Amino acid sequence: MGFAVRFLLPIALILGFLVTVPIWGGRYPTYLTIQIMLLVVFALGFNLLLGYTGLLSFGQAGFFAVGAYVSALILLQVPSLLLGIVGGVLAAGLVALVLGYLSVRLTEIYFSMLTLSFGMMIYSLVWRWRAVTGGDDGLTGVPRAPLDLLVVSIDLSDIMNYYYFVLVVTVAAVFLMYRITRSPLGLTLQAIRDSATRAAFVGIPVRRYRLYAFVIAGLYAGLAGAMLAPLERTVTPIYSHWIYSAEPILATLIGGIYVFAGPIVGAVLFIGIKEIIVRLTEHWMIWMGGIVIVLVLGFRGGVVGTILGWLDRDKETARAEEREPEAGE
Amino acid sequence: MEIYLYQGLVGLTQAMYLWLLAAGLTIAFGVLKVLNFSHGALFMLGAYFALTFYSILGLNFWVSVFLSAACVALIGAVIERFFLRHIYQLELPFQLLLTFGLVLVIDDLVKMAWGRMFLVADVPGFLQGAVWIFGRPFPNYNLFILAVGIGVAIFIWLLFDKTWWGRKVRAAAWSREMSSTLGLDVPRTFTLVFMLAAALAAVGGALSIPMRPASPGLGEAMIVQAFIVTVIGGLGNIRGAFVGAILVGMLTSYSTMLFPLFELFLPYVLMALVLILRPEGILGGR
Numbered sequence: 001m002g003f004a005v006r007f008l009l010p011i012a013l014i015l016g017f018l019v020t021v022p023i024w025g026g027r028y029p030t031y032l033t034i035q036i037m038l039l040v041v042f043a044l045g046f047n048l049l050l051g052y053t054g055l056l057s058f059g060q061a062g063f064f065a066v067g068a069y070v071s072a073l074i075l076l077q078v079p080s081l082l083l084g085i086v087g088g089v090l091a092a093g094l095v096a097l098v099l100g101y102l103s104v105r106l107t108e109i110y111f112s113m114l115t116l117s118f119g120m121m122i123y124s125l126v127w128r129w130r131a132v133t134g135g136d137d138g139l140t141g142v143p144r145a146p147l148d149l150l151v152v153s154i155d156l157s158d159i160m161n162y163y164y165f166v167l168v169v170t171v172a173a174v175f176l177m178y179r180i181t182r183s184p185l186g187l188t189l190q191a192i193r194d195s196a197t198r199a200a201f202v203g204i205p206v207r208r209y210r211l212y213a214f215v216i217a218g219l220y221a222g223l224a225g226a227m228l229a230p231l232e233r234t235v236t237p238i239y240s241h242w243i244y245s246a247e248p249i250l251a252t253l254i255g256g257i258y259v260f261a262g263p264i265v266g267a268v269l270f271i272g273i274k275e276i277i278v279r280l281t282e283h284w285m286i287w288m289g290g291i292v293i294v295l296v297l298g299f300r301g302g303v304v305g306t307i308l309g310w311l312d313r314d315k316e317t318a319r320a321e322e323r324e325p326e327a328g329e
Numbered sequence: 330m331e332i333y334l335y336q337g338l339v340g341l342t343q344a345m346y347l348w349l350l351a352a353g354l355t356i357a358f359g360v361l362k363v364l365n366f367s368h369g370a371l372f373m374l375g376a377y378f379a380l381t382f383y384s385i386l387g388l389n390f391w392v393s394v395f396l397s398a399a400c401v402a403l404i405g406a407v408i409e410r411f412f413l414r415h416i417y418q419l420e421l422p423f424q425l426l427l428t429f430g431l432v433l434v435i436d437d438l439v440k441m442a443w444g445r446m447f448l449v450a451d452v453p454g455f456l457q458g459a460v461w462i463f464g465r466p467f468p469n470y471n472l473f474i475l476a477v478g479i480g481v482a483i484f485i486w487l488l489f490d491k492t493w494w495g496r497k498v499r500a501a502a503w504s505r506e507m508s509s510t511l512g513l514d515v516p517r518t519f520t521l522v523f524m525l526a527a528a529l530a531a532v533g534g535a536l537s538i539p540m541r542p543a544s545p546g547l548g549e550a551m552i553v554q555a556f557i558v559t560v561i562g563g564l565g566n567i568r569g570a571f572v573g574a575i576l577v578g579m580l581t582s583y584s585t586m587l588f589p590l591f592e593l594f595l596p597y598v599l600m601a602l603v604l605i606l607r608p609e610g611i612l613g614g615r
Contacts, residue, residue: 050422056421056425102605105605106604106605106608108421109421110604112421112425113560113600113604114601114604114605116553116556117557117560117597117600117601117604118597120553120597121594121597121598121601124593124594124597125594128590128591128593128594242553243549246429249426249429253426257422283437283441285433285434285436286433286434286437286438286441288430288433289431289432289433289434289436290434292429292430292433293412293427293430293431296416296419296423297412297415297416297427300419300423
């Protein structure tokens with residue numbers, strides 16, 4: 001009973017709400033909800049690295065952009081949505097495998113700086129490789145191609161239909177990530193986060209596990225990017241810039257780093273807050289910056305972590321909120 | 330042949346801009362152990378303050394640069410006292426995030442105060458014109474930047490290696506606990522060091538205004554440049570930052586001439602190579 005009330009009921013309510021958005025909402029709320037879902041996918045992947053493995057990447061926008069550009073390039077040639085998305089995700093995963101192999105040798109600030117430089121390499125490549133990427137103009141006219149499933153072909157050119165495609169993929173991605181964090185892999189990553197030395201001592205190949213996390217984060221960033229291309233119908237180099245890497249970081253921080261639902265709630269709040277502030281004033285960044293500073297100084301558990309901490313101060317949430325780093329990393 | 334020598338001189342000028350930009354970042358990291366994402370934003374503030382004093386209020390160039398550095402140093406004191414001081418013991422992601430939050434705040438404050446226009450200043454009268462070097466005209470202002478860069482390097486070297494205060498700073502950087510046990514006012518020292526770092530950023534920004542337009546996106550462009558230079562030199566290594574600046578300046582200058590397609594790309598390659606092969610920087614040692 002407790003389980004049903006605490007988990008199944010809220011999930012059913014949220015899903016029910018999401019399914020009806022295109023029915024009662026107009027085009028813009030639908031578009032905005034898609035944006036939120038893409039950021040959920042992007043941030044969940046990012047947080048597998050930060051919250052679960054203890055690695056802060058500043059280059060996630062690079063993988064996002066690889067996903068977006070490859071899916072756009074495929075869709076411009078072959079009008080098959082599935083091919084475009086899968087191609088974009090795989091390309092991002094491949095790039096993450098290569099760059100991750102080099103990155104996971106480092107930790108702490110050095111890891112952050114290396115991922116930043118890799119991300120900016122992708123940015124300058126996208127910017128200058130005009131023949132393929134269209135340079136600063138980007139790629140335009142990306143079709144929202146139909147989804148071919150064996151015999152049926154579903155038309156997604158209307159954003160209302162595309163919404164349901166993104167919803168199904170996002171729900172699947174969230175569920176998969178939940179399973180990953182509860183799997184032996186997820187637990188191993190947390191052990192590495194808490195103390196890499198101890199993890200290595202019990203025989204865990206630390207670098208290899210960090211690479212797993214890196215590639216999964218890259219695949220998720222690529223998936224978010226690949227679904228963005230048909231949504232916006234345009235991809236531009238801005239998606240690969242390090243400033244864009246800050247979006248999943250901010251969303252995750254707002255929601256909470258050490259809680260699974262953190263990046264999900266954070267993505268909703270990040271886009272919601274931005275949407276509200278932009279209506280009131282053009283200066284939304286100062287508010288977002290203020291929120292970040294307050295969160296870092298006072299509420300490092302994020303919104304979810306802080307509320308969980310208030311609700312039941314049991315050992316686990318208290319530890320998640322005020323986790324101190326292990327000595328002797 | 331002469332064009333290569335000339336391009337080297339251009340690269341050196343570039344290097345001195347990068348050095349002025351990176352010096353404060355690496356000093357702050359070396360002493361406070363916080364990588365300050367908002368260093369680029371402080372550089373940008375330096376540029377805007379100098380523009381205000383020099384172009385808008387019509388003050389003397391030197392006075393403008395000095396006032397700009399003083400204003401940004403004060404802002405630095407506020408940042409250290411009210412924000413950084415509370416995050417020294419936190420984990421790295423939170424430290425980076427706090428200074429990133431400052432970037433967002435400063436960026437919007439700049440937009441509110443100065444608008445979104447690109448602002449440029451005139452080269453001050455006594456530095457106008459050019460001298461003929463290697464068969465080409467080389468702006469006097471570039472020579473001036475070369476001199477300032479070297480002057481700042483000597484100043485920092487004397488300050489940290491030869492003065493009593495520099496000794497105290499190095500002691501505080503080495504061990505906060507030990508230094509405060511011995512009666513050193515560590516919090517005050519940290520505030521002063523961060524003010525110095527902010528002032529250096531501001532001087533870099535102020536001196537860049539005749540060459541590079543100030544715009545609200547300036548800070549974000551500059552901070553990545555500063556990261557490249559400081560990482561190559563080794564985070565917290567002041568001498569390394571000087572060498573790193575020269576390497577990146579030369580690389581940019583020659584690649585602009587020889588393979589312009591990769592001019593943006595190559596500094597990141599150099600940064601990544603240093604991180605992978607020698608994370609502690611080319612000069613080595615922590």
